Amino acid sequence: MIYIPQHFKVFRVFKICPPLEGARLVAHFVRLGILTLLHFTVFGRRIYLYGSNNMAAAVVGISPNAIVISAYTLSGVFSSLAGLLELGTITIPNFQVLVPYTIPALVAVIIGGVSFRGGEGSYIGVIAGVVVLQLISSLLSLLSTSQAIREIAYGLTLLLVVAAYTGRRRE
Numbered sequence: 001m002i003y004i005p006q007h008f009k010v011f012r013v014f015k016i017c018p019p020l021e022g023a024r025l026v027a028h029f030v031r032l033g034i035l036t037l038l039h040f041t042v043f044g045r046r047i048y049l050y051g052s053n054n055m056a057a058a059v060v061g062i063s064p065n066a067i068v069i070s071a072y073t074l075s076g077v078f079s080s081l082a083g084l085l086e087l088g089t090i091t092i093p094n095f096q097v098l099v100p101y102t103i104p105a106l107v108a109v110i111i112g113g114v115s116f117r118g119g120e121g122s123y124i125g126v127i128a129g130v131v132v133l134q135l136i137s138s139l140l141s142l143l144s145t146s147q148a149i150r151e152i153a154y155g156l157t158l159l160l161v162v163a164a165y166t167g168r169r170r171e
Helices: 006-013 022-040 042-052 054-059 064-087 099-111 123-142 147-170
Strands: 015-017
Touching (some): 022 042, 099 123, 099 147, 123 147
């Protein structure tokens, strides 16, 4: 059996004040960095331009390969950072430990207005999607539903939101 070394747990143990653990503090700094990167740099504007209209981005001289590769690279870096922060909260490593978060995360992002095709969406919209999904989850918890029912509710919510976006785009 493999155990996690103690130095990975530093972010869970380190507390500035009761609501701010080390992992949350790191997450807040990362959020501020991402917001700054996306809204106040040329790189961030290029990502939004490429996502909203990749043909226009190519016309103005933005390399599509560079944008896609750098966006996926940043995604991988931040995913690995999130994995390291989560590693501090578990005791035995398991590849399946974060699988239950996959569908709710996707649903929250789509509820928040992020397009499957890219170029649309905002940080505030995603936060609103997380709040809506948390309200649904809390309601289902109050009703003492099983995890399977919650997954079905998340899937139905995703279907309804996608259908609403599809209907809105046709108009």
